[in-house]
Amino acid sequence: MIGFLLRRLAAGALTLLALLTLSFFLIRAAPGGPFDAERPLEPELRARLEAQYRLDQPLWRQYLAFLADLARGELGPSLQYREYRVAELIREGWPVSLRLGSAALLLAVAAGLGLGVLAAWRRDRLLDRLLMALATLLQALPVFVSAPLLVLLFALTLGWLPAGGYGGGALRHLVLPVTALALPHLAIVARLTRTAMVETLAAEFVRAARARGLSETRILLVHALRPALVPVVAYLGPAAAAVLTGSVVVEQTFGLPGVGRYFVQGALNRDYTLVMGVVLLVGALVILLSLLADLLAAWLDPRIRLR
Amino acid sequence: MSIWDAPEPGADPRRPAAAALLGALCALLAGCGADTPPAGEPRVAQATAVAAPDRGRLVRSLALDPESLDPHRAESLQAGHVLRELFEGLVAEDAEGRPIPGAALAWSHDPEWRLWRFELRPEARWSDGRPLTAADWVASFRRALDPATGSRSARLLEPIRHAAAVRRGEAPPEALGVVAEGPLRLRIELEHPLPGLPALLALPIAFPVRLSAASAAPLGNGPFVLAERVPGSHLRLIPNPHFHAAAEVAIGELVYLPIEQASAGLARYRAGELDWLDELPATAAAALPPELAPELVVLPVLGTYYFGLNTTRPPLADPRVRLALALALDRDAIASLLGVPGRAAVTLVPPGVPEHRPQPPPWTGEPLAARQRRAQALLAAAGYGPGRPLRFELRHNTGEDHRRIAIAAAASWSRALPVEVRLHHEEFRSFLATRRRRETEMFRAGWVADLPDPLDFLALFRSGDPRNDCGFADPEFDALLARAEGEADPRRRAEWLAHAERRLLEAAPVIPVYHYVSRRLIRPWVRGWRPNPLDRHPSRWLRIEGRPAAAR
Numbered sequence: 001m002i003g004f005l006l007r008r009l010a011a012g013a014l015t016l017l018a019l020l021t022l023s024f025f026l027i028r029a030a031p032g033g034p035f036d037a038e039r040p041l042e043p044e045l046r047a048r049l050e051a052q053y054r055l056d057q058p059l060w061r062q063y064l065a066f067l068a069d070l071a072r073g074e075l076g077p078s079l080q081y082r083e084y085r086v087a088e089l090i091r092e093g094w095p096v097s098l099r100l101g102s103a104a105l106l107l108a109v110a111a112g113l114g115l116g117v118l119a120a121w122r123r124d125r126l127l128d129r130l131l132m133a134l135a136t137l138l139q140a141l142p143v144f145v146s147a148p149l150l151v152l153l154f155a156l157t158l159g160w161l162p163a164g165g166y167g168g169g170a171l172r173h174l175v176l177p178v179t180a181l182a183l184p185h186l187a188i189v190a191r192l193t194r195t196a197m198v199e200t201l202a203a204e205f206v207r208a209a210r211a212r213g214l215s216e217t218r219i220l221l222v223h224a225l226r227p228a229l230v231p232v233v234a235y236l237g238p239a240a241a242a243v244l245t246g247s248v249v250v251e252q253t254f255g256l257p258g259v260g261r262y263f264v265q266g267a268l269n270r271d272y273t274l275v276m277g278v279v280l281l282v283g284a285l286v287i288l289l290s291l292l293a294d295l296l297a298a299w300l301d302p303r304i305r306l307r
Numbered sequence: 308m309s310i311w312d313a314p315e316p317g318a319d320p321r322r323p324a325a326a327a328l329l330g331a332l333c334a335l336l337a338g339c340g341a342d343t344p345p346a347g348e349p350r351v352a353q354a355t356a357v358a359a360p361d362r363g364r365l366v367r368s369l370a371l372d373p374e375s376l377d378p379h380r381a382e383s384l385q386a387g388h389v390l391r392e393l394f395e396g397l398v399a400e401d402a403e404g405r406p407i408p409g410a411a412l413a414w415s416h417d418p419e420w421r422l423w424r425f426e427l428r429p430e431a432r433w434s435d436g437r438p439l440t441a442a443d444w445v446a447s448f449r450r451a452l453d454p455a456t457g458s459r460s461a462r463l464l465e466p467i468r469h470a471a472a473v474r475r476g477e478a479p480p481e482a483l484g485v486v487a488e489g490p491l492r493l494r495i496e497l498e499h500p501l502p503g504l505p506a507l508l509a510l511p512i513a514f515p516v517r518l519s520a521a522s523a524a525p526l527g528n529g530p531f532v533l534a535e536r537v538p539g540s541h542l543r544l545i546p547n548p549h550f551h552a553a554a555e556v557a558i559g560e561l562v563y564l565p566i567e568q569a570s571a572g573l574a575r576y577r578a579g580e581l582d583w584l585d586e587l588p589a590t591a592a593a594a595l596p597p598e599l600a601p602e603l604v605v606l607p608v609l610g611t612y613y614f615g616l617n618t619t620r621p622p623l624a625d626p627r628v629r630l631a632l633a634l635a636l637d638r639d640a641i642a643s644l645l646g647v648p649g650r651a652a653v654t655l656v657p658p659g660v661p662e663h664r665p666q667p668p669p670w671t672g673e674p675l676a677a678r679q680r681r682a683q684a685l686l687a688a689a690g691y692g693p694g695r696p697l698r699f700e701l702r703h704n705t706g707e708d709h710r711r712i713a714i715a716a717a718a719s720w721s722r723a724l725p726v727e728v729r730l731h732h733e734e735f736r737s738f739l740a741t742r743r744r745r746e747t748e749m750f751r752a753g754w755v756a757d758l759p760d761p762l763d764f765l766a767l768f769r770s771g772d773p774r775n776d777c778g779f780a781d782p783e784f785d786a787l788l789a790r791a792e793g794e795a796d797p798r799r800r801a802e803w804l805a806h807a808e809r810r811l812l813e814a815a816p817v818i819p820v821y822h823y824v825s826r827r828l829i830r831p832w833v834r835g836w837r838p839n840p841l842d843r844h845p846s847r848w849l850r851i852e853g854r855p856a857a858a859r
Binding site: 032041269 | 460523539541566568574735737740
């Protein structure tokens with residue numbers, strides 16, 4: 001177990017390094033630079049500015065300097081938001097994304113599991129068909145469609161909730177973005193749960209449990225659910241990383257100060273340091289949460305061996 | 308300046324609903340975090356001021372989160388809006404954009420317009436209460452031009468003596484022609500006559516800057532101070548009690564919300580969360596719900612959308628070809644497409660520049676068909692015909708309006724002329740790099756004036772100017788600009804510039820398409836704003852009057 005953890009962490013560190021290296025060179029290979037604007041600088045001034053940020057050095061040197069900074073935990077100044085360091089931007093924005101994301105994740109898991117179990121229990125009947133049709137619809141609906149629809153309905157037509165803004169994290173400001181963020185994942189969790197449950201319900205040990213006269217509820221929620229959770233957990237590892245690091249669409253639609261928009265803005269502005277910051281954040285989260293998902297799956301299903 | 312597309316609006320919550328879904332959500336949300344804001348420490352610049360609660364709260368949108376609140380480093384139009392709230396130059400602008408005394412009470416100049424003296428207000432203060440003296444101004448101008456500051460906008464200050472050399476690091480900052488003649492008197496010496504200096508000194512690049520150890524953004528001297536800044540969320544400003552005209556500021560709390568997505572801005576305006584929505588896209592303005600239509604304000608902007616033509620390589624290196632394309636473009640169709648009939652542009656310098664007489668080319672009055680016949684003749688003379696069509700690429704940055712304009716332009720050329728246009732769009736920064744390296748033949752461009760001065764537009768085409776992506780190089784045009792710059796008589800200066808524009812449009816390295824307009828939504832209770840040439844509306848001149856209680 002300890003050996004497994006160490007091996008996985010070492011492999012994770014290598015993966016992260018490869019990811020950072022690739023991103024480092026890719027963003028610099030994109031045409032245009034952080035100091036390009038419709039109002040350009042004279043070449044000599046531009047050269048001076050690039051020297052300030054070490055952008056005048058050969059790429060391999062910049063890369064080594066980046067690694068050296070990273071080893072010291074230093075991500076550097078943002079090239080676009082000139083009064084901020086990358087670490088500051090992430091420190092201010094990530095708690096917002098984290099709060100939204102964890103609420104959305106909880107909602108997706110709780111409601112998704114519930115609906116999935118319900119559909120499996122009523123498999124091939126009307127309720128099952130309805131629920132699965134709804135899940136397919138929600139899964140197919142992109143957030144840039146569902147989020148404005150939620151605003152139109154709950155903010156503009158009914159006037160129950162604000163159309164945007166973070167409001168210091170007040171509950172009524174979170175309801176719509178959390179819902180928009182959760183819906184597609186909720187649908188996927190419901191479908192995965194249903195499929196796995198239906199499969200488990202046909203297994204030998206379930207028939208044995210029935211033969212022993214256990215109640216249907218007990219079979220459903222105790223014996224069948226646990227192994228059926230394995231595919232859900234496997235899905236949730238990487239999905240959680242994506243949800244917890246914010247969504248550019250949700251943040252822009254609702255005007256939330258999370259880190260999701262830095263993915264897009266960082267790349268568009270050629271804000272090299274900010275891009276590396278968010279790549280590091282997401283990469284590390286994906287690796288850690290996948291590991292967590294594997295551990296959880298092994299705990300749920302003793303037949304899975306950690307190697 | 309770059310033209311960015313705008314954001315959308317939002318809603319005002321009334322009562323939380325009791326629907327089952329919402330109830331379930333509330334339970335979930337409550338379970339995963341306290342109700343305290345976790346967004347990190349807001350940046351507090353200085354909070355010496357206390358907002359007077361009976362003065363109104365004004366919420367305005369920004370189409371872009373300001374990249375910086377340092378006047379010497381910020382570049383975007385949107386950062387400029389916020390900087391005008393936080394700072395004041397020697398000269399300020401009234402609601403109609405006319406220069407009025409700012410931090411300086413009065414000024415005078417020699418007959419040559421080259422030596423200026425500014426009398427500073429004795430009561431002028433930084434927002435922390437410390438007096439703002441002539442020495443502070445000298446230090447600020449030096450900082451703006453210091454190459455280490457790396458300011459793009461500092462080019463605008465180059466009329467000041469030795470500014471260009473200081474900016475390039477060829478002269479020490481002390482050489483700059485800005486001198487303190489005592490604590491309350493400032494002397495500014497210029498390289499050449501400039502009657503328009505006051506307008507220049509009202510720009511953010513000429514704002515005073517004092518760095519503060521307590522915050523990343525510099526200290527200001529304007530009508531408002533920054534109380535809170537959360538990137539991507541909001542900027543909250545409160546009145547500056549040390550501002551010399553603090554008693555006239557009628558807004559008690561000023562909130563700027565950066566909303567980059569146009570549809571989100573419109574939703575938030577509709578929901579009552581915004582009093583003022585800037586940069587409404589043409590398509591959204593055309594499809595406004597009827598109740599919002601009276602709140603739409605469309606104003607002319609001193610700016611021009613144009614196509615730049617690469618004069619350094621065939622086929623557009625041939626002036627006959629360029630003129631043919633300028634003649635045959637159906638600008639009225641494009642202006643109608645954008646919902647701005649009447650703003651079709653035949654000149655680079657937009658109408659409305661004081662002292663400037665627009666210089667429409669001689670063919671302006673001719674019907675389109677006649678112009679297109681002349682264009683055919685020009686192309687035939689250049690060797691193009693049905694058997695050998697003119698082929699070139701028109702490149703634009705990605706964007707719905709840019710695409711529609713490019714398609715309409717290509718259609719109007721290929722319908723009338725033996726022309727094949729390849730349209731190509733590209734993400735903004737890649738596009739700028741392509742343009743700068745002159746790797747395309749024709750490109751979309753736009754310019755919004757910093758100053759109400761034809762030179763602000765014409766200088767873009769001076770040979771060797773880093774903004775001259777057309778590669779246009781005409782010694783006579785350069786000479787005309789130089790003469791205008793050396794001219795002390797404002798009327799004669801305007802004539803030289805008019806002459807230069809005629810010359811430019813004949814050579815046609817640029818095909819003007821339309822003159823910009825601004826589109827915004829303003830609540831009826833926001834009063835005090837006036838149309839002005841540069842379309843700037845600082846909140847110092849605004850007040851809230853007659854806002855219904857339900858909208859508070």
